[in-house]
Amino acid sequence: DAGVIQSPRHEVTEMGQEVTLRCKPISGHDYLFWYRQTMMRGLELLIYFNNNVPIDDSGMPEDRFSAKMPNASFSTLKIQPSEPRDSAVYFCASKGRSTYNEQFFGPGTRLTVL
Amino acid sequence: SQKIEQNSEALNIQEGKTATLTCNYTNYSPAYLQWYRQDPGRGPVFLLLIRENEKEKRKERLKVTFDTTLKQSLFHITASQPADSATYLCALGLGGSASKIIFGSGTRLSIRP
Numbered sequence A: 001d002a003g004v005i006q007s008p009r010h011e012v013t014e015m016g017q018e019v020t021l022r023c024k025p026i027s028g029h030d031y032l033f034w035y036r037q038t039m040m041r042g043l044e045l046l047i048y049f050n051n052n053v054p055i056d057d058s059g060m061p062e063d064r065f066s067a068k069m070p071n072a073s074f075s076t077l078k079i080q081p082s083e084p085r086d087s088a089v090y091f092c093a094s095k096g097r098s099t100y101n102e103q104f105f106g107p108g109t110r111l112t113v114l
Numbered sequence B: 001s002q003k004i005e006q007n008s009e010a011l012n013i014q015e016g017k018t019a020t021l022t023c024n025y026t027n028y029s030p031a032y033l034q035w036y037r038q039d040p041g042r043g044p045v046f047l048l049l050i051r052e053n054e055k056e057k058r059k060e061r062l063k064v065t066f067d068t069t070l071k072q073s074l075f076h077i078t079a080s081q082p083a084d085s086a087t088y089l090c091a092l093g094l095g096g097s098a099s100k101i102i103f104g105s106g107t108r109l110s111i112r113p
Helices: none
Strands: A005-007 A010-013 A019-024 A031-038 A042-050 A053-056 A065-071 A074-079 A088-095 A109-113 B003-006 B010-014 B019-026 B032-038 B045-051 B056-059 B062-067 B072-077 B086-094 B100-103 B107-112
Touching (some): A010 A019, B003 B086, B010 B019, B032 B072, B072 B086
Parallel strands (some): B010 B107
Antiparallel strands (some): A031 A042, A088 A109, B003 B019, B032 B086, B056 B062, B062 B072, B086 B107
16 A cells, blocks of 8 residues: 555645645545644644544634545545645554554645745 | 643763653543654654553553553663654544543653763
8 A cells, every 4th residue: 555645745835825625545544634734733633533523623723724524535634725834744643453453644734835 | 731741852872872752741641652752754653552450561661651640650661772763742532432542742862872
């Protein structure tokens, strides 16, 4: 398996623009998580899905952020409009049925909002 | 307030020694605790899980302890090697299904030859 796939790997955009981050989880995994990582705040959970249904979105910072999971093999995180404080590395992770509850992380998308 | 604290931002030790990293938490009741390793420019990678009713877990040169009274986990790497240099994150498993995990800020470990 190729692991969790995220695209793009790097995104540079200007304030006010819409940004869409994409994630393909590991096949067969029924949980998908979106995280944001910054030096100041560390790794924060934004939202997670189980069987394509959003379960907990309490970490989504504000209405500018939205996430969807239209099917088991694809999810998007959208920021509209983007702001400089959204600059961070965004990780997607997936999890299947496992004794260890381990999450498998993608390589991340480094977002820079100018 | 709820907090997860890892003992220090950075830890430097000599190759061959045992590295000990600490994770303390307040106002959480985790069902389990995990440790992940993160290398620069990459996502975290799972290392170990220890459940609330377990005191200690081992995997090769790694050992984790979990004290729910002290609300603390210790993570040990014995016979440390320069290749062990990375950031180590503890994470608490929460919620009814314990699917949600909350990460600590991490400790950057450097092993010098």
